[in-house]
Amino acid sequence: EIVLTQSPATLSLSPGERATLSCRASQSVSRYLAWYQQKPGQAPRLLIYDASNRATGIPARFSGSGSGTDFTLTISSLEPEDFAVYYCQQRTNLRLSFGGGTKVEIK
Amino acid sequence: QVQLVQSGAEVKKPGASVKVSCKASGYTFISYGISWVRQAPGQGLEWMGWISAYNGNSNYAQNLQGRVTMTTDTSTSTAYMELRSLRSDDTAVYYCARAVAYYQFDYWGQGTLVTVSS
Numbered sequence: 001e002i003v004l005t006q007s008p009a010t011l012s013l014s015p016g017e018r019a020t021l022s023c024r025a026s027q028s029v030s031r032y033l034a035w036y037q038q039k040p041g042q043a044p045r046l047l048i049y050d051a052s053n054r055a056t057g058i059p060a061r062f063s064g065s066g067s068g069t070d071f072t073l074t075i076s077s078l079e080p081e082d083f084a085v086y087y088c089q090q091r092t093n094l095r096l097s098f099g100g101g102t103k104v105e106i107k
Numbered sequence: 108q109v110q111l112v113q114s115g116a117e118v119k120k121p122g123a124s125v126k127v128s129c130k131a132s133g134y135t136f137i138s139y140g141i142s143w144v145r146q147a148p149g150q151g152l153e154w155m156g157w158i159s160a161y162n163g164n165s166n167y168a169q170n171l172q173g174r175v176t177m178t179t180d181t182s183t184s185t186a187y188m189e190l191r192s193l194r195s196d197d198t199a200v201y202y203c204a205r206a207v208a209y210y211q212f213d214y215w216g217q218g219t220l221v222t223v224s225s
Contacts, residue, residue, distance in 0.1 A: 001169065034211055036152075043202055043215035044144075044152065055213060087152055091210035094166045096142070096154040 002026050002092050004099035012107040019075040021102045023088035028068045032091040035064055035073045038101075039084045047086075048073065078104070109133040111203050111216035118222045119193050126189040127219045129203030136184035137161045140206035143177060143188045145199040146218075153199075157206055158186065193223045 003026040031051040036044040048064035143155040156167035158177040204212035
């Protein structure tokens with residue numbers, strides 16, 4: 001089973017700052033990597049799929065990069081509504097898994 | 108608009124079974140798969156499995172094999188997830204999600220809280 005390790009666990013930033021979230025896979029997942037945002041009491045929301053493609057309606061300040069085992073989600077300038085938990089997710093051989101999450105909190 | 112509406116909260120005793128429903132609308136049901144994801148209180152997301160609404164093919168997470176069954180009813184555009192032999196650590200919010208290209212979950216249900224307690 002592929003393990004996804006997200007870092008840092010918590011990121012404390014101010015609105016307007018740049019956020020850089022990391023997701024590392026225990027073995028290559030090619031580009032089958034997605035990112036989700038989850039706010040308290042809500043279902044997750046798809047942000048990025050296939051490592052770098054923004055989902056429908058996702059603002060351009062969200063971008064994804066990487067391939068193989070190392071991936072990054074970047075939020076170029078944090079808006080108040082961006083403070084949430086972010087999860088990466090992979091698909092390999094029809095088995096899916098999520099990372100443990102990174103909480104982006106207001107500093 | 109695409110909607111996934113799940114059944115209501117459940118309280119079950121250890122050893123019992125639970126069946127959660129997920130009614131889809133706003134799109135052609137058989138054109139997409141449905142995945143189920145759960146989230147224990149204060150914890151992260153756990154993928155449980157996937158089912159094709161087209162032909163009923165399914166894949167389950169290894170740790171749930173033998174305890175979980177996913178089905179669909181195309182006549183009502185509804186997906187179901189049944190979990191058996193419930194334990195206290197099955198207490199979680201259970202989500203259904205529409206699956207694009209197997210793993211991209213672009214629409215989610217509102218979640219169903221399943222509480223397992225004696």
